[in-house]
Amino acid sequence: MGNLRFLTSGESHGRGLIGLIEGIPSGVPLTSADIDQDLKRRQGGYGRGGRMNIESDHAELISGVRWGKTLGSSISILIENRDWKNWHEGMAADPAYTNSIKPVTRPRPGHADLAGALKYDHRDMRNILERSSARETAMRVALGAIAKKFLSGFGAHIGSYVVQIGTQRSAGSNRQSVKDLIKTFEEAERSPVRCPDPDASRKMIRLINKAIKSGDSLGGVFEVFVTGLPPGLGSHIQWDRKLDGRLAQAVMSIQAIKGVEIGLGFGMAQRPGSEVMDEIHYRNKHEIRSAKYEKQNSKSEGGLETGFYRKTNNAGGLEGGMTNGMPVIIRAVMKPIPTLRKPLMSVDIQTKKPFEAAYERSDVCAVPAAAVVAEAMAALVTADAFLEKFGGDSLKETSRNFDSYKTYLKKF
Numbered sequence: 001m002g003n004l005r006f007l008t009s010g011e012s013h014g015r016g017l018i019g020l021i022e023g024i025p026s027g028v029p030l031t032s033a034d035i036d037q038d039l040k041r042r043q044g045g046y047g048r049g050g051r052m053n054i055e056s057d058h059a060e061l062i063s064g065v066r067w068g069k070t071l072g073s074s075i076s077i078l079i080e081n082r083d084w085k086n087w088h089e090g091m092a093a094d095p096a097y098t099n100s101i102k103p104v105t106r107p108r109p110g111h112a113d114l115a116g117a118l119k120y121d122h123r124d125m126r127n128i129l130e131r132s133s134a135r136e137t138a139m140r141v142a143l144g145a146i147a148k149k150f151l152s153g154f155g156a157h158i159g160s161y162v163v164q165i166g167t168q169r170s171a172g173s174n175r176q177s178v179k180d181l182i183k184t185f186e187e188a189e190r191s192p193v194r195c196p197d198p199d200a201s202r203k204m205i206r207l208i209n210k211a212i213k214s215g216d217s218l219g220g221v222f223e224v225f226v227t228g229l230p231p232g233l234g235s236h237i238q239w240d241r242k243l244d245g246r247l248a249q250a251v252m253s254i255q256a257i258k259g260v261e262i263g264l265g266f267g268m269a270q271r272p273g274s275e276v277m278d279e280i281h282y283r284n285k286h287e288i289r290s291a292k293y294e295k296q297n298s299k300s301e302g303g304l305e306t307g308f309y310r311k312t313n314n315a316g317g318l319e320g321g322m323t324n325g326m327p328v329i330i331r332a333v334m335k336p337i338p339t340l341r342k343p344l345m346s347v348d349i350q351t352k353k354p355f356e357a358a359y360e361r362s363d364v365c366a367v368p369a370a371a372v373v374a375e376a377m378a379a380l381v382t383a384d385a386f387l388e389k390f391g392g393d394s395l396k397e398t399s400r401n402f403d404s405y406k407t408y409l410k411k412f
């Protein structure tokens with residue numbers, strides 16, 4: 001990340017989460033309501049644990065915004081933890097409260113607990129789990145909402161939907177038409193598991209109920225899309241400029257995400273090249289305008305009407321590390337939630353004795369929420385690449401640069 005930088009801070013049961021983002025131009029309309037709606041989406045989804053009932057997240061804009069518009073300075077956000085009142089001694093900064101709660105000495109398999117304790121020399125693994133917890137993703141979603149707001153002013157739309165929970169799959173979208181993607185997204189928003197197919201949704205809920213009963217947990221697969229981007233974001237020039245790599249890293253960095261694909265992804269392995277590459281077609285100015293092509297446009301997209309278009313989108317909108325004008329499609333797999341009611345074996349780091357891990361209130365499935373977090377990460381990386389290409393200290397300046405590129409593309 002170069003043009004847009006962000007950091008998050010905060011422990012799961014600390015006072016709250018703090019986020020800071022720098023590089024958003026001045027003049028972008030922004031209110032805390034823009035952020036809160038995504039925070040709410042992250043908190044939802046069938047299969048969440050008790051915590052989600054305690055927390056009703058609200059983003060307080062602390063700096064960088066005045067009278068509903070960004071100033072161009074760093075934007076900082078505070079999300080308070082509602083149950084701080086129960087933890088203000090156990091998580092206090094003040095040494096007077098040392099040892100006010102029992103240390104955590106039993107590492108949970110699938111968590112950062114043991115590796116973190118060894119690395120940071122902690123004998124109380126609360127010092128690790130408080131930060132490794134996915135509570136941190138609330139702030140990523142908040143910062144991502146700012147990036148989304150910025151990008152939406154340029155016609156980009158970011159969304160996600162769940163395509164698999166446990167063994168239950170759903171078809172998802174055809175991935176090449178903006179209209180279809182947005183329709184799929186809207187259908188997913190109505191589902192308790194954020195899956196666009198109502199029949200698959202019901203079956204997914206049944207699977208989650210089964211996991212709840214048996215004390216187990218479930219993972220799954222979701223897709224994130226970004227539509228409306230111009231060709232040429234990212235670059236083929238160096239490894240760290242390639243947008244596919246940057247998006248994959250950002251999504252992989254989300255807690256419990258273990259695989260990321262772009263476009264057809266792993267599905268490319270079993271097909272010959274002739275069935276994978278998206279052939280390039282062209283339509284001229286008059287054809288673009290004609291109703292015939294408007295209609296065709298609902299099945300295939302070219303991006304900002306350059307004239308070049310594809311009938312398929314197996315590449316997921318990225319070729320050579322650059323956007324090609326087609327919708328960007330990212331798919332990711334989330335592992336099952338590691339905290340289980342059904343005991344897992346571990347070893348106490350103090351006594352070195354084996355034990356069955358104790359159960360703490362936990363999600364059973366958080367794939368729908370992880371998809372919302374991935375939207376935020378995709379938005380942040382995309383906004384960074386957008387600013388890299390178009391620059392601008394004010395929204396007006398970015399718009400001028402963007403419009404000039406659009407004019408150039410039309411003449412290309």
Ligand SMILES: Cc1cc2nc3c(=O)[nH]c(=O)nc-3n(C[C@H](O)[C@H](O)[C@H](O)COP(=O)(O)O)c2cc1C
Binds near residue numbers: 111132134255256362
């Ligand atoms: C939105 C979301 C919610 C999560 N909720 C829980 C949870 O309630 N309990 C749990 O044990 N893990 C949960 N996780 C997963 C863990 O945070 C994650 O598996 C753990 O930090 C270890 O990191 P790793 O899986 O990336 O290696 C959640 C992850 C996400 C993205």
